[in-house]
Amino acid sequence: MSGEIDDSMDIVDEKSSCIVRRFRLLSSAQRKITLGEILSCCTSEEISYIDQKLPDFLYRDFVTTLPLELAERFLEYLTVKDLLTACRVSKPWNRIISGMKIVWRNHCLKFGCNPVTISLSYPKNTCIRGMQIQQDLCDGSAWTQDAIVNLVKSPGRFSALHHDRGYIAGGTSDSIHTHANQDSSESVVIWSVENSSVVVSFPVSGSVSCIKLNYPSLVVCGHFDGTLSSHQVSGNTESDITPGGLLNKFRLHTAPVLSLDFDESEDVLISGSADWTVKVWQLSTGSLQRTISSHSHWVLSVIFTPSSKHNIQNLSGKDIVVMMTRDDIQMYSWIHFLKDNGESLKGLNISDIHIPLKSVTDAVQSFFFTPGLHFDGKTISFVKQMPMFDSHTFGDADIVTIDAVVVDLKYEKIVGGCTVPHSRATTPDFSQVCTGKLDWLDGFSDDSTNGLVCCLGLQDSSMHTVVWS
Structure with a gap:
């Protein structure tokens, strides 16, 4: 059968x-x-x-049946929102899609995440965080603003600001500029961004035109009377110097100091002035080491970079200063004066680099200045010119800052920002405005998207801060 x-x-x-x-x-x-x-x-x-x-x-399940490489090729065309929706289809889908590291890493880069901080084991979480930050920037909730009042008495105002390690140094200026040998109502205030409180406040002799802070040890002020002053920020029991105590006065400029830079470890202070000169000082003693006077106009900005912090091969072993006037940008270099007793500085007559700006200003007006100079140790960057006329007195040029904008350079689009109040320029380089941490410009991360974004000194005697929410 x-x-x-x-x-x-x-x-x-x-x-x-x-x-x-x-x-x-x-x-x-x-x-x-x-x-x-x-x-x-x-x-x-x-x-x-x-x-x-x-x-x-x-309805074949290509996610689980296809080889992972082929599935990734299909899924990389989906948006992050679609990928997250797909992760909710089933546990196998969630496991496979969440583990596609290349797909998530590429989306991280599209959202502006810092490549160095993208998680190697689970980039999906980094991608979600980057998407949240960009969405917050787009709808205006990434930053919060605050007006800090009652730190100085009117008509005084914050004419110079600088940020370092979560602290803002603000120097004040009145409508009447005083001299170093007269009593002054001007002051410097050190403000903690995290605690929203004054760390130390102390008087200074003369209206402050520019300032730089190296927290917690030192703050240096440039003044409208042509002097500079260095002050202890925290107390020093060994020398009995109280917080805010004067360390040194630097005299010899014959016009307002418009810019300064220093490196405490190198014991160097650089100052640029409206007297058309740049001066190199020994920071600890106040002694003048060299005057560089081959300039045709006010020195708007100076940047000092010691030999250990730049990557210019033909200037290896030399300290560098980059300086900008209305007409040009120049770079000078020398062997540190403590290493060769200043012999290299004595022969400092010809610049290593010269970038003319005059041809640009001739095309518009000869009274134009270029705010914003940057040197990262390898590349010099500057922005286009905007008007500030010689006929105006200092601080009388009505430059209005309206928007703080974040631009995606890769995709050439604005991804967010905020509107900030009117801020009148103190100097051609806008010393009444300072930026906070700039790490986030190299890519978003949890460590970089916190603290101060920028701070402005306003005409109503207040400071206006923009911080990460």
Whole structure:
């Protein structure tokens, strides 16, 4: 009996194979006609069986069945929101899609995440955080603003600001500029961004035109009377110097000091003035080491970079100062004066680099200045010019800062920002405005998206801060 059943099954298998072979030889149109005739002959039970089998052919799970490399090629075209939706389809999908590191890393870069801080083991979390930050920037909730009042008495105002390590140094200026040998109501205030409180406040002799803080040890002020002063920030029990105590006065400029830079470890202070000179000082003693006077206009900005912090091969072993006037940008270099007794400084007559700006200003007006000079140890950067006329007195040029804007340079679009109040320029380089931590400009991360974004000194005697929410 069993033999007869086996024979009958073989006959069925043979007929099925024959039918399948003939079906494959048909054209597409003939196949459709044949399928229609077959379906018309099926019972309800057979139609139900076909209905159960069709999803296996129509809705194949390519995420789990395809090789991972091919699945990634398909999924990389989805947006992050679509990928997150796909992760909720099933546990296998969530496991596979969440583990596609290349897909998530590429999206991290699109959202502006810092490549160095992208998680190697689970970049999906970094991507979600980057998407949240960019969305917050877009809808204006990434930053919060605050007006800090009652730190100085009117008509005094914060004419110079600088940020370092979470602290803001603000120097004040009145409508009447005083001299160093007269009593002065001007002051310097050190403000903690994190605690929203004054760390130390102390008087200074003369209206402050520019300032730089190295917290917690030192703050140096440039003054409108042509002097500079260095002050202890924290107390020093060894020398009995109280917080804010005067360390040194630097005299010899004959016009307002418009810019300064220093490096405490190198014991160097650089100052640029409206007397068309740049001076190199020994920071600890106040002694003048060299005057660089080959300039045709006010020195708007100076940047000092010691030999250990730049990557210019042909100037290896030399300290560098980059300076900018209305007409040009120049770079000078020398061997540190403590290493060769100042011999290199004595021969400092010709600049290593000269970038003319005069041709740009001639195309518009000869009274234009270029605010914003930057040197990262390898590249010099500066922005286009904007008007500030010689006929105005200092601080009388009505430059209005309206928007703080974040621009995605790769995709050339604005991704967010905020509107800030009016701020009148104290100097051509806008010393009444300072920026906070700039790490986030190299890419978003949890460590970089906190603290101060920028701070402005306003005409109503207040400081206006913009911080990460």
